[in-house]
Amino acid sequence: MFESKVVASNAVKRHVKVPLLPEICILVAGVVCFYIFPSNLGFLTEIVVMALFVLSLDLLLGYTGIATLGQAAMFGAGAYCAGLFAMYVHPDPLIGLLVAGIIGAGIALVSGSFMLRTHGLSFIILTIAVAELLFAAANQAQDITGGDNGLYGFAVAPLFGIFEFDFYGRTGFFYSLSILALAFLLMRQLVRSPFGLAAKGLREDQERMRALGYPVYRHLMIIYAIAGSMAGVAGGLSAQTVQVVGLQSLSFTLSAEALVMLILGGTGRLYGALIGTVIFMVVHHMAAALDPSTWMLFIGLLLVTTVLFLPKGLMQLFDIFMAWIKVGRRSE
Amino acid sequence: MNNSITSDPLALPRLEVSGLKKAFGGLVVAQNIDLVLKAGARTALIGPNGAGKSTFVNLVTGVLQPSSGSIKLDGEEISNLPQSARVRRGLVRSFQVTRLFKDLTVADNLRLAILQLRRQSFTFLRRIEHVEGLDAEVERILDILGLGDRASSEVRGLAYGEQRLVEIALVLALKPRVLLLDEPAAGVPQSESGIILQAVEDLPADLAVLLIEHDMNLVFRFATQIAVLVSGELLVEGTPEEISNNKEVRDIYLGAGV
Numbered sequence: 354m355f356e357s358k359v360v361a362s363n364a365v366k367r368h369v370k371v372p373l374l375p376e377i378c379i380l381v382a383g384v385v386c387f388y389i390f391p392s393n394l395g396f397l398t399e400i401v402v403m404a405l406f407v408l409s410l411d412l413l414l415g416y417t418g419i420a421t422l423g424q425a426a427m428f429g430a431g432a433y434c435a436g437l438f439a440m441y442v443h444p445d446p447l448i449g450l451l452v453a454g455i456i457g458a459g460i461a462l463v464s465g466s467f468m469l470r471t472h473g474l475s476f477i478i479l480t481i482a483v484a485e486l487l488f489a490a491a492n493q494a495q496d497i498t499g500g501d502n503g504l505y506g507f508a509v510a511p512l513f514g515i516f517e518f519d520f521y522g523r524t525g526f527f528y529s530l531s532i533l534a535l536a537f538l539l540m541r542q543l544v545r546s547p548f549g550l551a552a553k554g555l556r557e558d559q560e561r562m563r564a565l566g567y568p569v570y571r572h573l574m575i576i577y578a579i580a581g582s583m584a585g586v587a588g589g590l591s592a593q594t595v596q597v598v599g600l601q602s603l604s605f606t607l608s609a610e611a612l613v614m615l616i617l618g619g620t621g622r623l624y625g626a627l628i629g630t631v632i633f634m635v636v637h638h639m640a641a642a643l644d645p646s647t648w649m650l651f652i653g654l655l656l657v658t659t660v661l662f663l664p665k666g667l668m669q670l671f672d673i674f675m676a677w678i679k680v681g682r683r684s685e
Numbered sequence: 686m687n688n689s690i691t692s693d694p695l696a697l698p699r700l701e702v703s704g705l706k707k708a709f710g711g712l713v714v715a716q717n718i719d720l721v722l723k724a725g726a727r728t729a730l731i732g733p734n735g736a737g738k739s740t741f742v743n744l745v746t747g748v749l750q751p752s753s754g755s756i757k758l759d760g761e762e763i764s765n766l767p768q769s770a771r772v773r774r775g776l777v778r779s780f781q782v783t784r785l786f787k788d789l790t791v792a793d794n795l796r797l798a799i800l801q802l803r804r805q806s807f808t809f810l811r812r813i814e815h816v817e818g819l820d821a822e823v824e825r826i827l828d829i830l831g832l833g834d835r836a837s838s839e840v841r842g843l844a845y846g847e848q849r850l851v852e853i854a855l856v857l858a859l860k861p862r863v864l865l866l867d868e869p870a871a872g873v874p875q876s877e878s879g880i881i882l883q884a885v886e887d888l889p890a891d892l893a894v895l896l897i898e899h900d901m902n903l904v905f906r907f908a909t910q911i912a913v914l915v916s917g918e919l920l921v922e923g924t925p926e927e928i929s930n931n932k933e934v935r936d937i938y939l940g941a942g943v
């Protein structure tokens with residue numbers, strides 16, 4: 354993927370494989386949005402951060418078949434830690450992000466060590482329980498987290514010592530966008546690696562994987578930790594760009610909404626996570642602006658329609674479109 | 686059959702099961718089972734439906750925990766090891782009812798087995814196509830089973846007979862030391878059962894094989910030793926001649942057939 358290859362796909366048509374094409378697309382789309390909606394950078398950044406979070410969920414649900422309703426545990430932990438780290442330890446954003454990722458992975462490992470021995474409904478309940486536990490802890494520890502008022506008043510140093518996190522959110526936006534593109538690249542590598550294939554095997558049949566000699570629990574732990582660190586980084590980004598961390602970052606609502614976004618876009622494919630997040634967030638934004646009391650209705654309708662008519666999510670539209678193009682080209 | 690001298694390393698027991706017992710509540714489905722598979726063993730395990738043959742495989746491989754008894758692999762007690770650890774030591778089984786990764790391609794199914802054998806399943810950042818020698822090995826195994834042109838098909842799209850072949854391909858890919866085949870040809874049309882039998886006959890000579898099979902022609906063609914399981918207990922074990930001449934076996938199992 355790093356070298357550009359010219360592949361003759363068939364006798365008629367040759368196409369060139371551009372390395373890093375998906376990542377370039379993400380960056381270009383971001384830049385375009387930056388120029389079209391210069392006054393909505395805060396919202397755009399929120400979408401980017403959320404996309405990263407949903408991507409972490411896709412690794413679990415879409416690729417490994419681990420259904421969770423507690424992914425916010427890692428997001429919120431990463432957010433609070435990034436905020437506290439900036440406040441008390443060091444204001445550098447990248448170090449803060451690293452800490453958030455480590456915390457996310459740590460929480461995933463600790464909670465996963467007992468949760469991943471269970472399956473199905475018990476597992477889902479436990480994921481909810483762990484997130485609720487952290488939520489309650491953050492609520493109790495008001496002196497540290499600010500409780501209901503949120504954690505604020507921490508300053509983040511300029512990125513690389515050069516780019517200040519400005520009032521308009523330009524730095525925050527491009528910073529988040531770059532992290533998302535990087536994470537996307539890592540995910541793309543991961544799902545096409547032997548480790549990624551093992552994840553798909555686990556999704557299909559864990560018992561069969563055991564009969565092939567796979568140390569299933571160890572695989573699950575590592576995947577859970579990777580997804581946890583991604584969620585932690587997303588939380589850290591949120592803290593650094595919004596400069597406030599609220600209790601909702603640990604909430605059940607956040608976990609559930611991320612799941613809705615993923616299912617909307619399509620599980621088990623990286624683009625699904627991105628598309629689903631963008632559509633959900635935009636519809637949410639616009640519907641809430643039109644009528645703040647009924648935006649959930651719009652989202653609900655969208656989700657029901659998608660699940661009924663496009664069981665593989667909105668990405669299925671893309672598949673249909675591609676199939677249609679192929680047929681068109683053949684009949685030429 | 687097993688008349689080789691004990692000092693011959695080939696004659697050392699690879700799998701040694703003794704006093705194996707399993708009860709589900711009050712229902713005893715296996716008891717007093719003693720069985721030894723030496724290197725190069727070609728043993729058939731026969732018995733009527735519900736005799737406990739598959740249960741025996743589940744006990745030995747660790748899917749089920751025995752109520753009592755010992756299971757030794759290469760002289761080491763393994764009955765407390767998890768299933769996957771036993772497989773990594775070379776104890777491999779096939780499933781009576783095909784159990785495959787249906788949404789993955791045939792090639793990916795095999796890659797999973799080979800990557801585990803090579804302990805490469807934790808490789809993160811290398812694309813699977815770039816893992817050295819992986820696809821050559823996939824091809825080699827698929828060719829043995831005549832599945833060469835199916836590599837990129839999803840398993841769910843294959844005919845059941847072909848899926849049975851993939852099931853065999855998976856166990857071949859794991860290069861076992863002890864192989865337990867649970868009715869590998871069950872549900873396979875005539876055209877493909879020949880391929881399966883051929884693959885089984887071509888297994889490495891020193892591999893210890895236990896074949897569970899109802900088709901007596903197949904059993905007599907394959908086995909040098911036959912064990913008969915009835916109601917969870919080993920009725921008798923012996924050479925094919927001994928078994929076919931055993932009156933009890935003829936009464937209980939072979940019936941009018943032989």
Ligand SMILES: Nc1ncnc2c1ncn2[C@@H]1O[C@H](COP(=O)(O)OP(=O)(O)OP(=O)(O)O)[C@@H](O)[C@H]1O
Nearest residue numbers: 709712714732733734735736737738739740741781
């Ligand atoms: N989990 C279980 N709980 C209770 N009984 C079980 C369980 N698993 C198997 N059995 C019983 O154990 C007995 C042996 O079943 P098993 O599947 O091992 O037979 P088998 O010899 O493989 O038969 P077949 O030739 O039909 O494959 C059966 O009576 C079955 O009902």
Ligand SMILES: [Mg+2]
Nearest residue numbers: 738739740781
């Ligand atoms: Mg059986």
